[in-house]
Amino acid sequence: MKFNSNPVRGTFDVLPQDMELRNWVQDTIKKVYRERGYMQIETPCIENLDLLNDGEGGENLRLLFKILKRGEKLTFDELSENALCDLGLRFDLTLPLSRFYANNRNELPTPFKAFQMGYVWRAERPQKGRFRQFTQCDIDIIGDKTIYAEIDILLTLPKAIESLGFKNFTIKINDRRLLKDIVVGAGFKEEDFDSICITLDKMDKVGxxxxxxxxVSKGYRKEDIEKLLAQLNTNIGNFDNQYARELQKAIDVVSKYYPIEFEPTLVRGMGYYTGAIFEIVSDEFRGSIAGGGRYDNLLSKFQRDSIPAVGFSIGFERIVTILKEKNFKIPKEQKKIALVFTEDELLDQVINRIEDLTKEGNIATMVNVTRNKLGKKISQLEEQGYEVEVIK
Structure with a gap:
């Protein structure tokens, strides 16, 4: 039987040259995060299903990859998914971070400034820039309820985006509480807010x-819908409350460094957002390349006291896709040197030369070829970015 060698649809193999780019992007982001005082953590890729199902993940709960129970735990008395499954693959890094913080709180500083990078999984319909397995790069601040946490994050993540060579981007910012005022003011019930937000979040895709x-298909009156859409065409000056004033403060500070604007139609699909929400959009990609917001109630699932939190996540795969389409070349800090030899008696000389080169901080590799293939091999190595030294 011959097996299909293609990766599962919505996933991808990573070739060496692509891995080099991905590593450079991650290293560049990590450098900025560390310079701004964020500490790296790691969480498991699987979580208990009851936690994921109760994670207020919005539309992502429909895209959850579930894992069957194993051994004696697996019975077929009830054939529902939740009866057959007890674990799931994480659909983002925020919910695992909340569990992580609750489990390790006594060993962490307050406020806790964290960053995390890793794969997440969603049963998406694959398309350009949208995969079933993809990497997220998150920064979060836990334990700071003031707008200064948003300001810190809104100055840090765009710095990482800028360090990757992006210039033409804008931060869009809103507040879920202001959005709720608009929705309720248009005649909708407060308990319908999350359902309406799930639909409004598709505005950039379906118009x-x-x-x-x-x-309308959800049963809402067309006149209320029209009123809602009309009221979404507003500006922050039309609100007179603490949330609007704090949002304006963040805009005033961040605008000195990066383009930022109030966007009343911004929703963010996750149901756990409680306050300010934000995205970064780029002229080079249709849609956002980063998103996040405040999620003050998420940690209350694990402990009695309420702990404030805010986070921002880079769309890593979209960034990599854009850079590849631009034929981006990684800034070279290390020389890549290939030592080519054709005779066995030259091996010790080659190895000694490799030791010297790597001590100097270079990347060095040895390649043994036959004389009649020497020219072809040199051309191949040069295409891979190597400087070639032929050892004679």
Whole structure:
């Protein structure tokens, strides 16, 4: 039987040259995060299913990859998914971070400034820039309820984006509490807010017509929908409350360094967001390349006291896709040197030369070829970015 050698749809193999780019992107982001005082952590890729199902993941709960129970735990008395499964693959890094913090709180500083990078999984319909397995790069601040946490994050993540060579980007910012005022003011019930947000979050994909159709299919009145869409065309000066004033403060500070604007239609799909929400959009990609917000209630699932938190995540795969399409070349700090030899008696000389080169901080490799293939091999190595030394 011959097996299909293609990766599972929505996933991908990473070739060496692509891995080099991915590593450079991650290292560049990590450098900025560390310079701004964020500490790296890691969490497991699997979590208990009851936690994931209760994680207020919005639409992502429909995209959850679930894992069957194993051994004696697996019975077929009830054939529902939740009866057959007890674990799932994480759909983002925020929920695992919340569990991590609750489990390790006594060993962590307050506020806790963390960053985390790793794969997450969603049963998406694969398309350009959207995969079933993809990397997220998150920064979060836990334990700071003030707007200064948002300001810190809004100055840090764009710095990472800028360090990757992106210039034409804008930060979009809103507040879920202001959005709720708009929704309720348009005549909708407060308990319908999350359902309406799930639909509004599709605005950039389906437009106002698509949003209207979906809200009508959910049973809402067309006149209320039209009023809601009209009221979304507003500015922050039309609000007179603490949330708007804090948001304006963040905009005033961040605008000195990066383009930022109030966007009342910004929703963010996750149900756990409680306050300010933000995205970064780029002229070089249709859609956002980063997103996040405040999620003050998520940690209350694990402990009695309420702990404030805010986070921001880079769309890593979208960044890599854009850089590849631009034929981006990694800034070279290390020389890549290939030592080519054709005779066995030259091996000790080659190894000694490799030791010297690596001590100097270079990347060195040895390649043994036959004389009649020497020219072809040199050309191949040069295409891979190596300087070639032929040892004679």
């Amino acid at each position: 106002q017509e698509g949003v209207t159709e979906e809200l």
